[in-house]
Amino acid sequence: MILIAELLAVAAVTVLAVVSPGPDFAMVTRNSYLYGRRAGMLSALGIALGVQVHVLYTMFGVAVLMAHAHSVLTVVKALGAAYLVWIGIQTLRKRQALAVDLQGARKLQPLAALRMGFLTNSLNPKTTLFVVSTYTQVVDAHTPVPVQFGYGAFMSVAHLAWFGLVACVFTAPALRAAMLRRQRLLDRAIGSALCGLGVALGFSNLA
Numbered sequence: 564m565i566l567i568a569e570l571l572a573v574a575a576v577t578v579l580a581v582v583s584p585g586p587d588f589a590m591v592t593r594n595s596y597l598y599g600r601r602a603g604m605l606s607a608l609g610i611a612l613g614v615q616v617h618v619l620y621t622m623f624g625v626a627v628l629m630a631h632a633h634s635v636l637t638v639v640k641a642l643g644a645a646y647l648v649w650i651g652i653q654t655l656r657k658r659q660a661l662a663v664d665l666q667g668a669r670k671l672q673p674l675a676a677l678r679m680g681f682l683t684n685s686l687n688p689k690t691t692l693f694v695v696s697t698y699t700q701v702v703d704a705h706t707p708v709p710v711q712f713g714y715g716a717f718m719s720v721a722h723l724a725w726f727g728l729v730a731c732v733f734t735a736p737a738l739r740a741a742m743l744r745r746q747r748l749l750d751r752a753i754g755s756a757l758c759g760l761g762v763a764l765g766f767s768n769l770a
Contacts, residue, residue: 566710572701573714574721580693581725586647586760590683591726593654593753595733596742598671603730605673609680611723616685617694618715622708643686644761650679651757654750684722694718 587610595603684690694715702711733739742749 566706569702569706570714573697574717576693576697576701577718577721580690581721585689586643586683586687586757587680587722587726588729589753589756589760590650590679591729592733593650593757594671594676594679595730596739596749597746598676600730600734601673602671602676603734604727605676606680606683607723607726607730609677609682610684610726611680611719612677613681613684613687614690614694614719614722615715617690618712618718621694621698622711622715640688643688646682646686647757647761649761650683651754651759651761654754654757680726 591603591606591610594606697714697718698711702714733742
């Protein structure tokens with residue numbers, strides 16, 4: 564019964580964290596409508612893999628170091644903020660909307676899409692705090708290690724499922740066609756959102 568209650572608590576916290584809008588959502592939306600469903604799904608897979616970075620260092624006790632070494636978390640925060648701002652600037656710098664057909668004539672290399680999702684999540688200190696907080700406040704220290712790894716797997720699957728759904732929604736032909744007709748406006752909106760998230764992250768107090 565205790566493990567069931569713990570599982571339900573982990574599931575609830577994970578779902579709330581996943582569906583909250585943030586850099587991951589902006590990145591998947593951007594790559595989906597610009598480059599097509601495969602790019603969006605690969606970005607979602609990259610995000611799911613990025614979650615495992617946080618799970619692994621938490622499971623191996625590195626989280627204890629990070630919790631007591633403010634400078635380490637500051638570096639992670641700075642890197643994550645800089646990456647988001649850089650992607651945002653790249654989006655804003657487009658001089659004109661490039662022609663894209665619904666079959667995805669404009670390509671993003673699979674590895675690039677995967678890498679963008681992975682870096683967006685793995686460099687996000689808010690995901691660090693979500694995972695660390697879950698394992699230190701929700702998961703009991705005596706919970707079997709295989710079960711704890713199972714929780715981490717659930718976190719990744721939840722991220723993949725949600726952002727895979729986001730990718731599917733924003734690549735639906737009618738919606739994507741409408742978004743591409745307003746590509747310049749959306750590029751500015753998403754680019755500004757990414758820059759804003761990066762700046763907010765850089766100046767946020769996560770201690």
